[in-house]
Amino acid sequence: MSTKTYKKFENAGSGDLPDKMTVYQDCMNTFNESPVNPKRCRVLISRLLRLLSNGVAFPENEATALFFSISKLFQHQNDALRQAVYLAIKELSGMSEDVLMATSSIMKDVQNGSDLVKPNAIRALTYVLDESTAFSAERLLKSAVVSKHPSISSAALCTSYNLLPISEVTIKRFANEAQEGISDLKQFPSIPYDEHSLLVGEFYPNSTYMAQYHAIGLIYQLKKNDKMAILKLASQLANSNTLKNQLAKVQVVKLIDDLLARDPQLYRQFEEILLSWLTNKHEAVQIEVAKVISTFSLRNPRLVSPERFSYIVTTLQSLLAVPRVSTRFAVLRILNKIAMVSPEKIAVCNAELETLINDSNRNISTYAITILLKTGxxxxxxxxxxxxxxxxxxxxxxxxxxxxxxxxxxxxxxxxxxxxxxxxxxxxxxxxxxxxxxxxxxxxxxxxxxxxxxxxxxxxxxxxxxxxxxxxFNEILVRILHLLGKEGPYTSRPSLYVRHIYNRVVLENSIIRSAAVVALAKFALTKNDPTLKESIVSLLNRIANDQDDEVRDRATIALRLIEFSEDDSTTVATELIEPKYFYDLPSLEAKLNNYLNTNDDSFKTPFDASSVRRFTEDEVKAIELKRKQEQALTGTTEGTSEPGAKKAKSESTTDNKGFAGPSVGEDEQELLNTKYAEKLLAIDQFKEYGKIINSSKPVSLTESEAEFVVNGIKHIFKDNIVFQFNITNTLPNVALDNVSVTCTQEDPEASQLEELFTISIDRLLPTDTGSCYVSFQKNDELVIEGFLNNLLFTTKDVDPNTNEPYEGEEGFQDEYEIDSLYISAGDYVTGSFIGNFDAAFDELPAEEIAVFNIQENLSLQEVIDKLVINSNCLPLNNTQFAPNDSNSHTLKLFGKSVLSGSKVALLIKMIRSSKGIALKVQGKGEDATLCSDLVNGLM
Amino acid sequence: MSLYSVEGILILDSKGERIYGKYYNPPHTHVDETNTLITSNKVQLEFEKQLFKKTYKKNSEIILYENHLILYKEYTDVTLYLIGDDNENELILQAAFDAYKNSLELVLNNGIDKKNIQENYDLVLLTIDELCDNGIILETDPASIASRVTKAPEENITLDLDKGLLGAWGFAKSKFQERLQQGL
Structure with missing residues (x-):
């Protein structure tokens, strides 16, 4: 070894990363030396770990060799070296192919090591045990869990937690010991004299009782499927004073949150204790309680009284003034969530929020502003x-x-x-x-x-x-040009925009020129200024000599189309220049994919675009507005706007469940509908019915925990109605044969519907889902009826080995009553957008007024959600949110008939009093029957 | 309600280069292939680069970044980061982060800077290991953490008397030569 390398070795770590091969060679040589030089070994291990931490990887054979030589260092009884050895074992275990050889040395340390290395040894077990060997650590872990030494006990609890996925059974055997860890207040023993010389300094540990936190976490995982056990644990911990650790206390709040998510009624039981924690000395507990109650109350607004809620707001308000940045940050995140749904509740914090606009942490100031914008x-x-x-x-x-x-x-x-x-x-x-x-x-x-x-x-x-x-920015210019082309022709002075657009053609690059050409073409057909057409044609003629292919082509096409549009025989031109409808892109994509994959006759039959759903502009707007209203709810402003990430999505969908009645998962619903429709139309009997005019959302007809979970979908055709029942068999070991549904009209005499046939499901194995269809002939255009439904089936026991019913088993015929299904006027209506509701409302000819009284104890919001679902209309002017501070509200709904496209508008005034909610529905529409049916069938 | 609340711990230098970095995945669970932050070093480096840009000289202490809660503190030429689950209680992560920086301050008694961290890399590793196990917060008291960190072992010169005087002479000679080589 030369002086140079020795020097380098002494100043391990300064400067650049050490060389990978040198480190490997040095390690292999030094670790295998005898006697072991602990100091050099530890320095080398630290250099090795530094390489690993910087992402340098060793091939498997080298990693195995390193692991093997490092495990030789177990022979040396120096605790300072031993700690480093454990670090290396943990890092290398993921790369080395054989890690079991270290197990016995580690277990020896767990049993006989000093208090200093025992926790390290216990925590290393996570890395060397697998499914087949985990049981062998049972006794060791059990005795470590009950150890009086806090570090040893915590280490054992954490290792057990880490091992849960592979050996839950083993760990369950000492659940009782783990539970004791919650109540046991373990103190650090004084550090033995000889250990002091090994340590980096004279530090005296304070007992923070972290083991309580680890124990609660472990116990929760062991018992989480047993609601009663969790309930017992939570109430025990909530009502006693055994918890000293703030993390453990927060954990209890989370336990309660978990319970409330399973059963909101438990809130009564925990309300007092939760509110009392709002003044807990730990800010973490206060924050967690505020978080839990505020999210809970957004989901179950009736269970938390406004007065109670105001306690939380007061606590949050006072926390806004604390110096600690993360506290303010946490408070703002909670306030932001509340503001998305009921901004008026936190308006009292506005003064504090305004001072935070100038906070040095930009996250905080931005949150403050966005909240203020919502409470504004x-x-x-x-x-x-x-x-x-x-x-x-x-x-x-x-x-x-x-x-x-x-x-x-x-x-x-x-x-x-x-x-x-x-x-x-x-x-x-x-x-x-x-x-x-x-x-x-x-x-x-x-x-x-x-x-x-x-x-x-x-x-x-x-x-x-x-x-x-x-x-x-080209991209933005192109978007604006498109917008000008789309909206400009309908303004009062279209010529103004033509000039601006043409300027772009003269001055910009070819991408923008092409976009400008398309925009210009749209002005040729404007009704507001007929003189424009000529000028546009002359402009386009000029552009047709452009040096760029694309621009020239577009200009030429536009000219031809304008020419076409002169003789009114064809609508192709107008359709291309001013499209009146848009394809539903997801279903277009699915259809195209399907077309490409089922290449039967090498594409001789052209793609049939008529089966793809098309939307008119108003429909597109309706869909978009709906999506935006939803976005406002789920809060895309969370997070610093970085693109997507799956996690955000999953979080928002779970969050969503609570708040939003009618608007959940609209996109997925659309896709599902398209899928159902495809399946339905693939059945021969339905082919002659023509196109589906409208499909309802699935209506749940049983409780979600029932033996058979059924939901129903109403498909409306021109002359027919088809009910689709999706049935899930949740019974274990029982198959259902010949499953069908009988639908009886509530009033068979007066019925306008004639049952045609039923398509039953041959066999439903356990956990399978199948669809059964019942078809009707419709005698009137608009049929409104209710149906009593019964599920009919034959049960057969299933052989668990083959997952088929036993041979020769005859089974029992059985019946199961499910909820009624109603065809209401809403099924003939779809939401539509209109810019100016009030004007449109006044213009519609037919009128119908009805008054309802709701006796049930519902909140205004719940009524609104129900109305929106029942009417199938789109809420406008942001009236779908009930004010929390007032007992009256006006809801504006707008929709269109799916049969004729006639418009219908509803203006619903509601007042809440001690007796219930009174509704006055004023409906106006182009079609008098639809309007009156819709109004009268609303509740 | 998971105990795995810490997703990673980082130490970056003043240029945003990694001095220490560890991303946690719950052990014995299937690694989610889409979560490349755990599996791919390249993604990690890019993450660190962007994170550094976001935090360098911004003095924010806590930010939300790509659905992680990030707590950090800048020192003269290094920045300590703690990456947490964005659903975790902010103040719990703050407690963990305080423990992280305060225990490092105790262990590195000359203060937190790049040279000190690199020269006492073993102490930094042990400190972080005592703070967090696979993402579980192990301990939040800085003194308790520091009291479990061993310093590098002394070079122990023990004479084996059984080998007699000649052995002792040989040992002394080799030690002497070693010192000479070092240029002492």
């Missing part, structure tokens, strides 16, 4: 926006995007405030520095406003024209 009301929006205008120019793009998103939601909530919002957005767009992603968000927000607030169109389009004169 019509009167203070303008002033709020002016404050943000000052703020937004000096934060980074990520935060700007979050704020713009919040403003976008705001514009949907307060359409009447569009002027100041649009002014702000345009200002930001023109004057703020920022990247593509940020500017794109702004443009998207603006596009939203244009499409949902028609009054704003002129002002926005004019400002955008100014903006594109000086815009550096």
């Amino acid at each position: 009301n019509a009167s203070n929006i303008a002033s709020l926006i002016s404050r943000i205008t000052r703020f937004i120019h000096d934060v980074s793009d990520d935060f700007k995007i979050i704020i713009i998103d919040a403003i976008r939601t705001l514009s949907l909530n307060f359409p009447q405030e569009w002027k100041s919002i649009v002014k702000f957005l345009i200002d930001v767009l023109k004057n703020s520095e920022g990247g593509l992603k940020f500017k794109n968000t702004v443009v998207e927000a603006i596009i939203d406003i244009v499409s949902f607030i028609p009054e704003s169109k002129d002002m926005i389009l004019e400002s955008l024209c100014d903006f594109i004169e000086d815009c550096e």
Whole structure:
């Protein structure tokens, strides 16, 4: 060994990473030396670990060799070396192929090692045990769990926790000992004298009783399937004073949260104790309680009284003033969640929130602003926006995007405030520095406003024209040109935009020129200014000589189409220039995929696009508005806007379950519907019915825990109605044969429906789901009826070995009653969007008024959700959220008949009193029967 | 209600290069292939680069980043990070993070800086190992953590008397030569 390498070895770690091969060779040589040099070994191990930590990987044979030589160091009884050996064993166990050889040495340490290395040894067990050997550690772990030494006990609890996936049975055997770990207050013994010399300094451990936390975590995992056991554990811990550790206390709050998610009624039992923890000395506990109750009350608004809820808000409000950043951060995350659903509840915190706008942590200030934007009301929006205008120019793009998103939601909530919002957005767009992603968000927000607030169109389009004169991003320019082409022809002065668009053709690159050509073409057919057509044609003629292929092509096509449109014989031209409908993209994709995969006649039959669902523009808007309302609920503003990540999605879907009645999982629902429809239309008997006009959402007809879980879907055809029953067999070891459903009309005499046939399910094995269909002939266009349903089937025991019923088994005929299914007027209606509800409402000819009284104890929100589901209409002007501070509300719903496309609008006034809720429904529509059926069948 | 609340621990230098890095996955469970932050070193490095950009000289202490709660503290030429589950109680993670930085302060008695961390890498490793086991917070009291960290063993010079005087002479000679080589 030369002087140089020796030096390098002494200053291990300074400077660059050590060389991988050198470290490997040094390790192999030194570890196998005899006698062992503990100091050098530890330095080498530390260098090895530094390599591993920096992502340097060793091939399996080298890793195994290293692991083997490191396990030789067990012979040396130096605790300082031993600790390092354990670190290395843990890191290498993932790479080395044989780790079992270290097991016996480790177990020896667990039994006979000093208190110093015992915890390290116990925790190393996680890495060397597998399914087949885990049981051998039972006795060791058990005695370590009950050890009086806190570190040893914690180590054993954590190792057991880590081993749960492979040896739950073994660990269950000492569940009682683990449970004792919760109540046992273990103190650190004083450190023996000879150990002091090994340690890095003279530190005296304080008992924090962490073992309580680990023990609760372990016990929960062992008992989590047993609700009663968890309930017992939670009430025991909640009512005693044994818990000293703050993490353990938070854990108990989480336990209660877990219970409340299973059974909301338990809330009564825990309310007092939870509220009393709001003044706990640990902020962590306060935060957790506030988090749990606020999420709970959003899901079960009736169980938490407003007065109780205000305790939480008060606690959160006081926590906003604490110096610790993470506390404020945590509080704001909770407030933000509350603000998404009931902003008025936290309006009392506005003063504190306003001071936080200038917080040095940009996360905090951004949260404060987005919450303020949500709690804001019509009167203070303008002033709020002016404050943000000052703020937004000096934060980074990520935060700007979050704020713009919040403003976008705001514009949907307060359409009447569009002027100041649009002014702000345009200002930001023109004057703020920022990247593509940020500017794109702004443009998207603006596009939203244009499409949902028609009054704003002129002002926005004019400002955008100014903006594109000086815009550096192609993508954004193209989007704006598209928007101008789409909306411009319908404004009062289309010629204004033509000039701006043509300027782009003259000045910009070919991508933008092509987009501009398409936009220009749309102006040729405008009704508002017939003189334009000629000028557009001459402009396009000029562009047709462009140097770029794409631009030329588009201009030529546009010219031809305009020519076509002159002789009115064909609509192709108008359809292409001004499309009236859009394809449902997911189903188009599915159909195309299907077409490509089932290549029967090498594509001789052309693709049939007529079977793909098409939406008119209003429908697209309705869908989008719905999606945006949902987004506002689930809170895409959480997280610093980084793209996607699966986790966010799964979180939002679980969160969603609570808040939103009618709007859950719309997208998935659409897909599911398309799938059902495909399956249905694949059945021969249904082919002659033609296209499905409308399918309802699945209606649950049994409780979700019933032996047979059934849900029903109503498919409406031109002259027929088909019920689809999806039946799941939840019985273990029993198969159901010949499953069918009998549907009896509630009033068979007056029925307008004639049953045609039933398609039954041949066999449902345990856990299988199948669909059974019942078909009817419809004699009237609009049929409204209720059906009593019975499930008919033959049960047969299943041989668990073959998963088939025993041979020769005859089985029992049985019947099972399921809930009634109603065809209501809502099934003939689909939600539709209209920009100006009030004007449209006044214009519709037919009118129907009905009054309902609801005696049940429901909240306004629950009634609204029910109305939206029953009517199948789209709530407009953000009226689908009930105010929490008032007992009256007006809901505006708009829809369209699926049969004729006639419009229908509902204006529902509701007042809540001590006797219940009174509803006055005023319906207006183009079709009098539909309107009256819808109004009268609403509740 | 999992005990696995810490997802990773990092120490980056003033250029955002990794000095120490560990990402946790619950042991004996199937590694989620889509969670490349655990499996791919490349993804980790990119994550660290972006995270560093987000935090460098921002003085925020706690941020939400790609669905992780990140707590951090900047020192003169290093930054300590703790990556947590974004559903975990912020203050619990704060307690873990405080334990992390305070115990390092105790163990590295010359203060937290890059040179000190690199030269006492074994102490840093042991400290973090006593703080967090596979993502479970093991201990939150800095003194308790530090009291379990051993220092590097002394070079123990024991004379084996059984080998007699000649043995002792040989031993002394080799030691002497070693010192000479070091240029003493």
